[in-house]
Amino acid sequence: MKMECISVAGSGKMNEDAYVTNQMKHLFAVVDGVSSLVPYENEAGQTGGAFAAQLVKQHVEEEVGEQSLTELLVGANERLYECMRKQQIDLEKKEALWGAACAVVRVGEAHIEYAQTGDCMIFAVYADDTVRALTYPQVSHLEQVAFAKWESCIQQGMKQRSELMEHCRDILVSNRYLANETGGYGVINGEPACCDFVESGRINRINLRALVLLTDGLFMPRPYAGTEPRWEETVLPIVHKGLQRYTDELLTLENGDPECIRYVRFKKSDDKTGVVLHFF
Template identity: 30%
Template sequence: MKVEQILEQGSGAQNEDYLIMDHNIFGVFDGATSLTDACFEEGKSGGCMASSIAGQVFLRNHHPLVRLGAEANDSIRARMERSQIDLSRRCGLWSTSAAVVRLGDGEIEWFQTGDSQVVFIDRDGGYKVAARREDHDYPTLSMISERGRSHPEVQRLVEKIRQGMNRDYGVLNGEREAERFFRTGTEPACNIKTVLLFTDGLDVPCPAPKKYKDFSCLVSMAAELGLEGLRDHVRGQEAADPDIERYPRFKKHDDIAAIAIHF
């Protein structure tokens, strides 16, 4: 078995992504950029806090992944309460997506919530997204494509979409409703060549947003170039579009957490 990994800050003030690798458990977590300027322990944003708390809970590796997801969610809530966060102000909740796998005897257990992804690539080059889901950022990215990143309506839509946490899409943010959006399962390991785990900072830039992301280009580039080569391609495309005019996105470069497990 060979493992590649990337954990890299984007153009934001902090790296809100988090990555875990320990024995048979691997995971990536994408903390959501806070809509407030508040900082917490050691100056960390709410997104940093959520992703690191969740990652540390999964590292305990002592329960089924779905139960660890619930424990991670509860831990985020407990830490927010200790920090006296107003839990009624939902846009200020610490939140993170998660994609985690655990290798077992003949099978791979997986867990997913939010927009971090688990993708299984088989020995014939085909791939399967563990939890295919509609991109909750599609409306906002479509507006950015039409009106530009700095349009005032974009920020209002960002705030509206954030209110859809655990109503329209899932995140770990301490709310009880989060568990309704947990996706989990097992995959037979016999025909799997590679498992990809990644946050959306690794998404290949696309000029036209899609309601359901197509990962075929990402999968083929990861196979051909490796994770670092794929990262270089993504960063190069973004760097060539510094004003966010060709590829709609929220910032010049997003944080990246990614793992490729090759069997």
């Protein structure tokens, strides 16, 4: 098995992503930290999202082989709850919670086990280049509302990302209150309901060429709001060109559209983290 991995900071203050590549335990994961809407930094200067991502990373790396992957993510959620409680975070306010999305796999001789929450994604790629999404970006249906508003504002003549963000901020804030709620999305944020939104499963390895784990910063952006993602446009270039080259080309695309006008998105560049496992 050949492995590629990358983690690149976006245009934010720090990289709030993380990844796990534990070949001895056959465990691999990508993690996307979600900062609270209430400003927070610890003594080391980490945001809540960066801290949460590192906590989930550490928890997965310490796995002892006796838990299911769902139990592993739920355990990370409980651990995050305790950390926030000790820091006297108001756990009754969703806007104050730190969080993380995660996608994790355990590679066996004949099978792949996986678990996911949030919008991190896992793809299986087969010998004939068929791309199979094992997971679903759980925030997609909520983001589309904000993307549609963003596009509408562009059509009204707005050209600055800061102005566009201001007009969409209320939607983004209200979306945060749907974390671990029916009709919302799952996220590791210390809430007990997190366990109800973890997705998991198992596939066999017959004809499996590669596994691709990505945080959302590596998704190829779409030019129009409301269009369904064409995952082949993201996944196949990664498998064929390599993760580093794909990332470099994506950064070039984003740098050519700094105000997020041509490609609808909320940041010029989001943090980008990926792990690719090539089986042949």
